[in-house]
Amino acid sequence: MDHLDSTSATLRLRLTRIAYATDTISLFEFQAADGGELPPFTAGAHISIRMGPVLVRQYSLVNSQDERHRYVIGVKREAKSRGGSAFMHDKMRVGALYEIGFPRNDFALDEAAAHTVLFAGGIGITPIYCMIQRLEALGRSWELHFAAQTREQAAFIRELQLYGRRVHIHIDAESAGKFLDLTGIVAAAPAHAHLYCCGPKPMLSAFEAAASGRPERHVHVEYFAAKAEAAVAGGFVVELARSAKSFQIPPGRTILEVLLESGMKVANSCQQGICGLCETRVISGIPDHRDSLLTDKERAANAVMMVCCSGSLSDRLVLDL
Numbered sequence: 001m002d003h004l005d006s007t008s009a010t011l012r013l014r015l016t017r018i019a020y021a022t023d024t025i026s027l028f029e030f031q032a033a034d035g036g037e038l039p040p041f042t043a044g045a046h047i048s049i050r051m052g053p054v055l056v057r058q059y060s061l062v063n064s065q066d067e068r069h070r071y072v073i074g075v076k077r078e079a080k081s082r083g084g085s086a087f088m089h090d091k092m093r094v095g096a097l098y099e100i101g102f103p104r105n106d107f108a109l110d111e112a113a114a115h116t117v118l119f120a121g122g123i124g125i126t127p128i129y130c131m132i133q134r135l136e137a138l139g140r141s142w143e144l145h146f147a148a149q150t151r152e153q154a155a156f157i158r159e160l161q162l163y164g165r166r167v168h169i170h171i172d173a174e175s176a177g178k179f180l181d182l183t184g185i186v187a188a189a190p191a192h193a194h195l196y197c198c199g200p201k202p203m204l205s206a207f208e209a210a211a212s213g214r215p216e217r218h219v220h221v222e223y224f225a226a227k228a229e230a231a232v233a234g235g236f237v238v239e240l241a242r243s244a245k246s247f248q249i250p251p252g253r254t255i256l257e258v259l260l261e262s263g264m265k266v267a268n269s270c271q272q273g274i275c276g277l278c279e280t281r282v283i284s285g286i287p288d289h290r291d292s293l294l295t296d297k298e299r300a301a302n303a304v305m306m307v308c309c310s311g312s313l314s315d316r317l318v319l320d321l
Contacts, residue, residue, distance in 0.1 A: 009101070009102045010050070010099050010100060010101050010102070011032070011038070011039070011099070011100045011101075011102065012033065012097050012098070012099060012100075013030040013031060013032060013033070013038075013071070013097065013098060013100045014030065014031055014032070014033045014095065014096070014097050014098075015028060015029070015030055015092055015093065015094050015095065015096055015097075015098060016029050016030065016031045016070070016094065016095075017029040017094060018092070018094055021074055021155040021156070022152060022153050022154065022155050023152055023153070024076050024077045024153065025074050025075065025076045025077075025123060025153075025155045026074070026075055026077075026088070026089060027062065027072055027073070027074050027075075028059075028072070028073050028074075028075060028088065028092065029070050029071070029072045030047075030070065030071045030072075030073075030098070030100060031069060031070045031071075032069075033097060035069070037068040037069065038068055038069065038070070038071060039102050039103060040065065040068065040103075041061055041065055041071075041103030041105070042065050042103075042105050042108060042109065042134075043065055043108075043109040043127070043130045043131040043133070043134035043135075044060070044105050044106075044107035044108050044109050044127050044130065044131060044196075044222070045060070045061050045065075045103040045104060045105040045107075045108075045127075045130075046058045046059055046060045046061060046073075046103070046104060046105070046106075046107075046127070046275070047059065047061060047071055047073065047100050047101055047102075047103055047104075048100070048101030048104075048269050048275070048277070049084075049088075049098060049099070049100055049101075050098065050099035050100075050101075051083070051084060051087040051088075051091075052087075055083050055084070055087070056101075056269045056270075057083075057084030057087075057088075057269070057270070058101075058104075058269060058270060058274075058275045059073035059074070059075055059126070060073065060074070060107075060126040060127035060130065060198075060222070061073060061103065061126075061127070061130055062074050062126050062127075062129055062130055063130065063133075064130070064133040064134065064137070065130070065133075065134055066133075066137060071100070071103075073126070074123065074125075074126040074155060075088045075089065076122070076123040077089045101269075104275070104276065104277070106222075106275070106276045106293055107127055107196070107198070107220060107221075107222040108220075109131050109134060109135070109196070110194050111134070111135075111138055111140070113140070113192075113193065113194040114141065114190075114192050114193070115140075115141040115142065115143075115189075115190050115192065115193040115194075116131075116135060116140060116141070116142040116143075116193065116194050116195075116196065117142070117143055117145070117185070117186075117189045117193050117194070117195045117196070118131060118132065118142060118143065118144045118145070118195075118196050118197075119144075119145050119146075119147075119180075119182065119185075119195070119196065119197040119198075119199070119203075119207060120144065120145075120146045120147070120197070120198055120199055121146075121147045121148070121180075121197075121198070121199020121200050121203040122147070122148055122149070122153065122199055122200060123155070123199075123224065124197075124198035124199035124200070124203075124222070124224065125146055125154075125155055125156060125198075126155070126198075127198055127222055128144065128146075128196065128198055129155075129156050129159075129160070131196065132144060132160075132163070136163075142166060143166045143167075143168070144160065144163070144166060144167045144168065145168045145170065145180060145185055146160065146167065146168070146169050146170065147170040147171075147172065147179070147180040147199070147203070148169075148170075148171060148172070149171070149172045149173060150171060150172070150173045151171055151173075151174075154169065154171070157169065179203075180203075182203070182206045182207050182210045183206070183209075183210045185210075186207070186210040186211050186214075187210070191214075192218075193218065194218050194219075194220065195207075195211055195214070195218060195219050195220065196220045196221075196222075197220070197221050197222070198221070198222040198224070200224075200225075201223070201225060201227065204221050204223060204227075207221065208221060216295055216296065216297060221292075223274045223292035223293075224274065225272065225274070226272035226273060226274065226290075226292060226309065227273070227274075227290075227291070227292035228273075228290045228292075228309075229290065230254050230271075230272075230273075230290055230308070230309040230310075230311075231254070231288045231290050231309065231310055231311025231312075232251065232252050232253060232254060232311070233251060233288075233311060234249045234250045234251035234252065234253055234311070235249070235250075235251060236248075236249055236311070236312040236314065236315050236316065236317060237249070237315065237316045237317070238255055238258070238259075238312070238316075238317050238318075238319060239316060239317070239318045239319070240259075240264070240319055240321040241283055241318055241319065241320055241321070242320060242321055243264070243321060245262075245264075247259065247262060249311070249312070254271075254307070254308060254309060254311070255307040255308075255310070255311065255312075255317075256268055256271065256278060256307045256308040256309075259307070259321075264321070266278060266280075266307065266321065268307075268308050270308065271308045271309065272292070272308070272309060273290055273291030273292050273293065273306045273308060273309035273310065274291070274292045274293065276291075276293050276306070278306050278307050278308045279293075279304050279305070279306055280304060280305055280306075280307050280319050280320060280321060281303065281304055281319070281320035282302055282303060282304060282305055282317070282318070282319060282320075283318040283319065283320055284316075284317075284318040285302075285312055285314040285316055285317035285318055286302060286312065286313040286314040286317075287299075287302055287305040287310050287311070287312060287313070287317065288310055288311040288312055288313045289305060289306075289310050290306075290309040290310045290311070291305070291306040291309055291310060293306065294306075305319075307319070
């Protein structure tokens with residue numbers, strides 16, 4: 001179950017439009033009820049949407065960050081929905097008001113990069129398309145490699161083709177079963193380029209392997225699903241320094257589950273280590289990192305952790321909560 005902490009900043013926005021993007025992807029547009037300006041966001045950002053008392057999901061913003069009157073997201077209907085996809089497609093209604101979290105960005109664009117290489121797979125085009133609009137506004141050098149199973153499943157394909165040779169479309173069904181050559185494309189990219197990838201887990205894993213020899217600060221990934229299984233081995237104690245409370249974490253439970261069930265307020269949403277809302281400062285102890293956000297350097301530093309999915313390698317973990 002997902003919670004949105006009562007202290008989290010949220011907006012009450014009206015769903016003003018639902019548009020068709022592909023046979024499985026729809027675009028949802030939100031505006032302020034009074035028609036006023038919305039809080040600004042930057043390319044790569046996402047918003048959270050409350051769908052019920054305990055259900056919250058995050059979706060990347062698609063539209064240009066120069067637009068202050070609306071937020072637009074793209075949502076794919078998932079056959080194995082955990083609740084969010086089904087709610088968006090089956091229950092959301094134009095004209096209704098929804099609780100929306102302020103934009104948050106864990107996939108920020110380096111606007112000073114001399115050249116940017118973008119990779120997208122399927123629904124992963126949503127934050128990437130937002131980045132393209134920003135790079136165009138800045139007059140920056142960029143190229144896109146977009147993979148989809150069929151043309152009918154490739155959102156924004158007509159809009160993207162207007163950019164000409166900078167856009168490379170790979171359709172699996174038209175490529176004799178061959179996938180996008182991530183290894184070759186990454187190898188051919190300039191050494192100074194910044195690389196961004198968003199798509200299904202196999203694509204992200206292949207991308208990270210291909211880019212492993214590049215500077216960490218030049219390689220950026222966005223996960224829509226958990227990269228690893230949550231740590232549920234248990235058998236350790238979590239001490240909350242500010243609250244002066246301690247909790248035994250039993251096998252089969254995550255830190256977040258135990259804290260929430262004990263009445264503690266902990267900001268969280270995805271419970272998969274992909275949204276970053278539950279990021280918590282570590283005072284002492286060694287976390288068992290299972291998130292998809294922190295870099296290898298950040299994990300080694302053990303300064304913060306995502307309590308929704310990460311556990312502990314030490315007998316005691318002291319957190320700034």
